[in-house]
Amino acid sequence: MGTLIEFFxxxxxxxxxAFVLAAVIVLFITPTVTNIARRVGAMDEPDRRKIHEDPVPxxxxxxxxxxxxxxxxxxxxxxxxxxxxxLGATVVTLFGAVDDFRGTGPLVKFTGQFIAAGFLVYYxxxxxxxxxxxxxxxxxxxALAVLLTLLWVVVLVNIFNFIDGMDGxxxxxxxxxxxxxxIIAISLGRSEAAILAAVLAGTTTxxxxxxxxxxxxxxxxxxxxxxxxxxxxxxxxxxxKSVATVTLILPLLILGIPIFDLALAILRRxxxxxxxxxxxxxxxxxRLFNIGFSQKEAVLVLYGWCLLTxxxxxxxxxxxxxxxxxxxxxxxxxSLYLVxxxxxxxxxxxxxxxxx
Numbered sequence: 152m153g154t155l156i157e158f159f160x161x162x163x164x165x166x167x168x169a170f171v172l173a174a175v176i177v178l179f180i181t182p183t184v185t186n187i188a189r190r191v192g193a194m195d196e197p198d199r200r201k202i203h204e205d206p207v208p209x210x211x212x213x214x215x216x217x218x219x220x221x222x223x224x225x226x227x228x229x230x231x232x233x234x235x236x237x238l239g240a241t242v243v244t245l246f247g248a249v250d251d252f253r254g255t256g257p258l259v260k261f262t263g264q265f266i267a268a269g270f271l272v273y274y275x276x277x278x279x280x281x282x283x284x285x286x287x288x289x290x291x292x293x294a295l296a297v298l299l300t301l302l303w304v305v306v307l308v309n310i311f312n313f314i315d316g317m318d319g320x321x322x323x324x325x326x327x328x329x330x331x332x333x334i335i336a337i338s339l340g341r342s343e344a345a346i347l348a349a350v351l352a353g354t355t356t357x358x359x360x361x362x363x364x365x366x367x368x369x370x371x372x373x374x375x376x377x378x379x380x381x382x383x384x385x386x387x388x389x390x391x392k393s394v395a396t397v398t399l400i401l402p403l404l405i406l407g408i409p410i411f412d413l414a415l416a417i418l419r420r421x422x423x424x425x426x427x428x429x430x431x432x433x434x435x436x437x438r439l440f441n442i443g444f445s446q447k448e449a450v451l452v453l454y455g456w457c458l459l460t461x462x463x464x465x466x467x468x469x470x471x472x473x474x475x476x477x478x479x480x481x482x483x484x485x486s487l488y489l490v491x492x493x494x495x496x497x498x499x500x501x502x503x504x505x506x507x
Contacts, residue, residue: 247263251373312375322358325351329355330348343389
């Protein structure tokens, strides 16, 4: 028992120190990155789809990258799996930075995402098995394991790329998710994943100092794709591969709101016969803004929604059953209210049908 307590204390302390160091690095380096972005012309210009009215530097992902890579090297052993994470993070950040600087097409970005995901798979971070309710542990065939891992990484990378449309939104959502994953990974004995998640949370917390409304710098694709990639590595290496029966549900809950937004975007663009890569103003944050919420209010609403789903995930892991039941009711009620408020599902009455 004493050994178990010492193990938890050691990992928790390392995660906290890594979090603080990452935040401090990003706090100090972001102003320099902002000046560099202005000098090289890496600016996000306003247009009809975007909310901001003035050009804003958009290479903030570079600050996040250095805030991530330095603590990761200091606090984690350079195992084969860590090599996969660091190499993949470097590749996805470089491809994103090129897009931030000169603009690239979806094919180029997808190429970078699959290369980065390939590093994870090559160095042994893959979904070899899943623990499913009622079915237990299901082993995956090697080819299916590789395919599922590649798809999961690319989906998460694009989830954070899609929600990065308002000051502080992607960074705040990533902070909430990363802290939650860190706590769960420690409880599952996945110390490396826990520290990795804590480092990621530190980078986004530090970046929020400059990225929350009114933002002085955007993270750009270099930042949003890096967040999604590291989050995928944490979930594959620290949560999905555990034998606990709730491990498949937890990532879907913690990342539920960004996943929901991505699914809506794909369905919406398919319905309108538009490319799924063509940006629009139908995301959750746009809908809140369009019905009268300010940028700050819209972001805080989405923070609260993500906090609720993450709290439910934590309660499924740690809390008594009655607490989980209460939180489930609260999450469902809140989600239904927001779906109604944002008119995501439009219910036509008989009277409105006759008027049509």
